[in-house]
Amino acid sequence: MTRDHRPSYLEIRDLRVVFDKFVAVDGVDLRVEQGDLRFLIGPNGAGKTTTIDAVTALAPAQGSINHNGHELVGRKTHKIVRYGVGRTFQTASVFEDLTVLQNLDIAAGLRRRPREMLRHRTGVSARITEVMKTTGLSDFQETKAGVLSHGQKQWLEIGMLMVQDANVLLLDEPVAGMSQDERDATGELLRKLAADHVVVVVEHDMEFLRKYAQSVTVMAAGKIIAEGTVAEVQANPTVQEIYLGTAGTKSLEEAKAEAEMLGLDPEAVTVGVPSATEREEH
């Protein structure tokens, strides 16, 4: 891998994702480099999660997705992961019947040889110990992941991403359902990770975004409509129109709240006709 010499990057060129006849992602160009902490936002159905899905071969991609010189389009999911692309899901998906340690060990085991696979795990690697400490899960090493609280599961998933030897981290709504303290802790962690990883965060929480985003990409109806710093994006008239005018499938209250978070006038929000959107969920 090139990350020892040059900064890692993820470069998406003219990405299109089509389900039957519905165009979920329509010609997206996106370049994120190591050191950046990129937030991907947009109304429901904008194609944010679908873009991440396309990078990890969960959705059918057309176009080009390049990671440090490796073309990812057309490869299978597990091969893409082996190139160093890791992701989390909106609903934390951990192995509930396995312990926290076992979850992390599996996540860290991608490059193990067959012989190691057939042996029992002896001891806990330094990296896993460190990650358990970072994610506050040290006390739950032998607890089955299924009995963790919602926030803990999300932290476990982030921990799995950290031990996974990935240099591109794609996080889908990592702080949903977390308490304020947990959000801040997550934000700090992401900031640290961004120094030596390519980090892309899909997030609806605008307060979280304003606090931690270094750069923001705004999507709507499958296209990128703005990119820049938080301030630049806030000042962008198209973004204002998207968030104030057609509020997608959101309720009026949600849209107003979101507009307020962006620093716009909530009273200017009107709920337009919901555009043809796909529900972003897993």
Place this chain on the structure above:
Amino acid sequence: MTTTATPPATTTPSTTGARKLPSVAEGPGVWTTGPRGALIGLGIGAVLLLVVAPLTLGGFGLDLLGRYLCMAMVAVGIGLVWGRGGMLAMGQGVYFGLGAYIMAMHMTLADTTLEGESIPTFMRQNGVERLPELWGIVQHPVIAVAAIILVPTAVAGLLGWAIFSRRVKGAYFAILSQALAAAFAVLIIGQPVLTNGSNGLSNFQSLFGWDLDDSGNRLVLFLVVAVILLAMLAVTWQLYRSRFGELLVAVRDQEERVRFLGYDPALIKTVAYMIAALFAAIGGALFVPVVGIISPADIGVVPSIAFLIGVAIGGRATWLGPVLGSIAVSFAGTQLASAFPSAWVYLQGLLFVLVIGFLPGGLASVIGLLRRRRPEGRGGGRGDGSAGAPDEPGDDPQDTTREATEPEAAR
């Protein structure tokens, strides 16, 4: 990386296990057995099978037990693919049958040669004059043994890869494996010239030159069967506690998620399926000299599915449950089937309904439940894995199997 502000770990694990009594009805879960439990389990098994059984059982009883042990080998493999891997293999009779028929062909040929003939009697009766090539291959004992090991494993590998790599799973896989068993039985019945059709192959005199009528030889045969079964148990124990075993459970519960950690689930599943096929084939190959006959009635759809019930009763995800359940069901079968054939079928049907429907964790989960209700049984949120509740003394090796935590179905 330095430690960041960690989230306040105020939230205690959200389990309400104590209150949630009927969690046995939720799923197979994961059972772990530590090294001490494994040694005790294998030790008790060895004493029972290698010492007690030969001393107390007569030749007939020993043959019967040997037969149960051969069937139990299939059950060990099913526990691996179904209990741990979540693949409902309904056609293990195919691999059992492959092993059995290769062995039976070899033994028939060996007997034929001893009698100074060139082709087996049933073929002569069918008007065959030259030995078919398929038979000629397994004439040499080394090749026969190699074929018993390699052919079923290769078939399982090819089929498994074809199915799993295309993400055919769940019910689709179950149905395909079942169709495979149906087709295999039909194939064998449909080729009477090669296989003696539905009569099967029987009346064996010798195995690798050993006289099968000699009671000393039969005892050795039984001991070999018992040792092989114990060896399989040791292998599965190691597999279950290995990283591969953990990964297999991960694939069972969330196959897609495993893919996103960079593994190919198809490979993991195929390997488990091949191991199960190998165990079944060895069971089949040993079944032939022990029982003295193999016929399509032993390997079709119904016998293939019948292998599953013992596994389910014993606890599909446990280490020893499948073996114990399988032996118990075989025993009950021979006891009941001759005296009350109709009642036995009803009972079998009822067992499927009651165990799978209401006790999917098997009897093992009842033991787990009883243990959990005792105050010292609940080790709190953080156990230390290998040293849990002490094993209950007792002659039932199942006691050495214990649950790490309750199978929590959090969905």
Place this chain on the structure above:
Amino acid sequence: MEILISQLFAGLSLGSVLLLAAVGLSLTFGQMGVINMAHGEFIMAGAYTAFTVQQILGSAGVSLLVSLPLAFLVGGLLGLILEATLLRRMYHRPLDTLLVTFGVSLILQQLARDIFGAPSVDVRLPELLSGPVMIFGTPVPASRVFILALTVVVVAGLSLLMSRTSLGRRIRAVVQSRELAEASGISSRRTDALTFFVGSGLAGVAGVAITLIGSTSPTLGTTYIVDAFLVVVAGGIGQIRGAVIAAAGLGLLQVFFEFGTTASIAKVIVLVIVVAFLQIRPQGIVATRTRGLA
């Protein structure tokens, strides 16, 4: 030419029997994800219904007309009981339903053995169906033409049920999204029960049809269940259109390969073809698309 037509007909005829056996299965599988292994025994129950009716009524023609609706009821009721007592509580464990219903099928088989005896029994054909009829100058058995026609009627009726009636709309709604259907006031529980009734009833009808071309024994169901499952799997789960294509395809393939080899080898070849086909289309002929990490 004559051989071709008679082969073609034999294939379609086999396909129609398979389809009749599979169409109810496809309905219950698609609706609830329940794999009902006892479906074969519902077919067997239908066949014994035809036998019993004939024993009582005597006349082959009249009893055939009586048996068809009666067998539908018998199969349907068996299905209702199974759904209400066992399957209802197991919808989240589809693989386990497979084994539970296998247990039920063992019990039903033994019940048939205890009531009717293990040896097979025969149902007499009505005069009208016992001879051959000419199709394009080729004689074919009239009973098989009748089954072909019956299959067309059943499938057409089922399609109408699905597209035109409120039950059909409810079924489709529940298949697409259980939660959404519930939210819009559809009782998924009642829909499930009704679907199971119809699907299992169709098994009873299939049983009557099968008595016209062969004898009836307690193991009748096991001979059809595996092939019926293959039809459902190859056709795409819950898809009537897919099941029709798959049944015709499997029937024709089976007969085609039988012509060159033997029935048993043909069966193996057909299975290999199904596995190979699933390589290309893992979701069957007609696929329902789902999104997300499921």
